[in-house]
Amino acid sequence: MITRRATLLSLPFVLTAARSLAQDASQAPVPQPPVTLDTVLGGAAELEPLKVVLVARSGEMLAERAFNGHSLDASTNIKSASKSIISALTGIAIGRRLLEGPDQRIAPILKADLPANPDPRIHTITIGNLLSMQAGLGRLSGPNYGRWIASRNWVRFALAQPFDDDPGGSMLYSTASSHLLSAVLTKVGGKSTLALAREWLDPVDGFRIGSWERDRQGIYLGGNQMAMTARSLLAFGELYRNGGKTKDGRQVVSKDWIDQSWTPRTNSRFSGDGYGYGWFLRNIGGEEVKFGWGYGGQMLYIVPSLGLTVVMTSDESGPSARSGYRDDLHNLLAEIIGAVRIV
Numbered sequence: 001m002i003t004r005r006a007t008l009l010s011l012p013f014v015l016t017a018a019r020s021l022a023q024d025a026s027q028a029p030v031p032q033p034p035v036t037l038d039t040v041l042g043g044a045a046e047l048e049p050l051k052v053v054l055v056a057r058s059g060e061m062l063a064e065r066a067f068n069g070h071s072l073d074a075s076t077n078i079k080s081a082s083k084s085i086i087s088a089l090t091g092i093a094i095g096r097r098l099l100e101g102p103d104q105r106i107a108p109i110l111k112a113d114l115p116a117n118p119d120p121r122i123h124t125i126t127i128g129n130l131l132s133m134q135a136g137l138g139r140l141s142g143p144n145y146g147r148w149i150a151s152r153n154w155v156r157f158a159l160a161q162p163f164d165d166d167p168g169g170s171m172l173y174s175t176a177s178s179h180l181l182s183a184v185l186t187k188v189g190g191k192s193t194l195a196l197a198r199e200w201l202d203p204v205d206g207f208r209i210g211s212w213e214r215d216r217q218g219i220y221l222g223g224n225q226m227a228m229t230a231r232s233l234l235a236f237g238e239l240y241r242n243g244g245k246t247k248d249g250r251q252v253v254s255k256d257w258i259d260q261s262w263t264p265r266t267n268s269r270f271s272g273d274g275y276g277y278g279w280f281l282r283n284i285g286g287e288e289v290k291f292g293w294g295y296g297g298q299m300l301y302i303v304p305s306l307g308l309t310v311v312m313t314s315d316e317s318g319p320s321a322r323s324g325y326r327d328d329l330h331n332l333l334a335e336i337i338g339a340v341r342i343v
Contacts, residue, residue: 034342040335041065047328049297049315051076052230055336058307059238059247062340075210075227076313079294082226083178085209085236087131087278089185089193091257092200098188102128102260102277109184113153115160122159125167127184130177131277132265134168137161140176148176154215155183171266171275178223178278179215186219193220203246206235224294230311237300237309240290262290270321285334297325301333306340 041053041063051070055063066072093099107114107123114122121136129135138161140148151157158176165172182193189196194212201207209232213225239246244253264274264281274281279290284301292300297314312329320326 035335035339037063037336037339037343040332040339043335044332047325047332049318049320049325051313051315052311053332054230054234054309054311055340056234056238056309057340059242062343072231073229075229076298077225077227077294077316078233078292078298078300078313079225079296079316080175080223081233081292081294081298081300083175083223083278084240084292084300085197085226085278086178086181086185086193086222087261088236088240088253088257089197089200090127090131090181090277091253091261093185093188093196094257095254099127099184102126102131106130106180106184109187110155110159110180113156113159113183115156118159119163121163121167127181128265128277129167130181130184131261132275133171133173133177134165134266135174135177135180136163136165136167136169136172137174137176138164139172139174141174145175149215152216154179154221155217155219171268173268173270175221175223179219179221182222183219185222192218193222201236201239201252203248203250203252204235204239205247206231207239208232230313233298233300233313234309234311237302237311241302241304241307241309282330284330285337287337289333293320293326296320297329299329299333303337306337308337308340310336 037055044050044053045067048068050067052072053065064072094101104127105123106125106127125135137158140158140161148154148157158180185193185196194209197209208228210227213221215221239252240258243255244258245251261277261279262281263276266275267273268275280293282289287303287305290302296316296318297312297320298316299312301310310333
């Protein structure tokens, strides 16, 4: 159970705690103490699902805090935040000319798994459509996720779904779209997606994928069930914040791909947030924020204007959207942004 719901929904919890009692209009206002990062994170302890918060600015760690009996070094299932990593691997594959680009059609690559007599629209789905959740195929997330992963062949099952829209149409958020990208990467890379990730992202200091679920054909689940530490997720975020370069200046992901990934292409019908290639886009705390979001509240936030990268991990057993907890985390980020601005 998440505490202080009423307070969080009405006013930012740290600033509310910092306010003085109302004064007589004739008196001069009492100066308020500055809201520090320590103060903000102290208040965050009341968010019961919260595990870890990391805050880095311009490559310098400003805060590392574990909550509710959790450890900074523990591994967490980052859930759908892994879709941002799948997007990065796709961009690297394009840079290595293993893929032509976002407009390349996927049917020739996955032809062995196409249904018999498919809807002709399946031949028009592109790499970019999968990345932006605009493939048009019926969603296999939420209530449909269970029957999908219970199927014998996740790729074939995904490609056999009826179309709910034309490719390039409305956003239909589906982990199956990211899994199709994992299958594409496996085909063109000649290795498992995990092997490609370990090879291509090896230069990123501190980044490491732990356990990762596979389908019955051995294809790693694109966009879910990926475990890593909060520090590892931060290392990935820092790569993007730094324009795709490592700390020693090695270009791992092209700056152009990051720009493409952070270009809004559609909007979530659930939150209204913009969505690019595996990244959500939203204004939080008066700043434009790019973020990966996983079930339960696994968050990777990048605030380019402030050079800020923030990771929040949470108990992955409960939803974060309909419970309001995701909004609590957005509010927490807004408070972090406010504290960082005055440093």
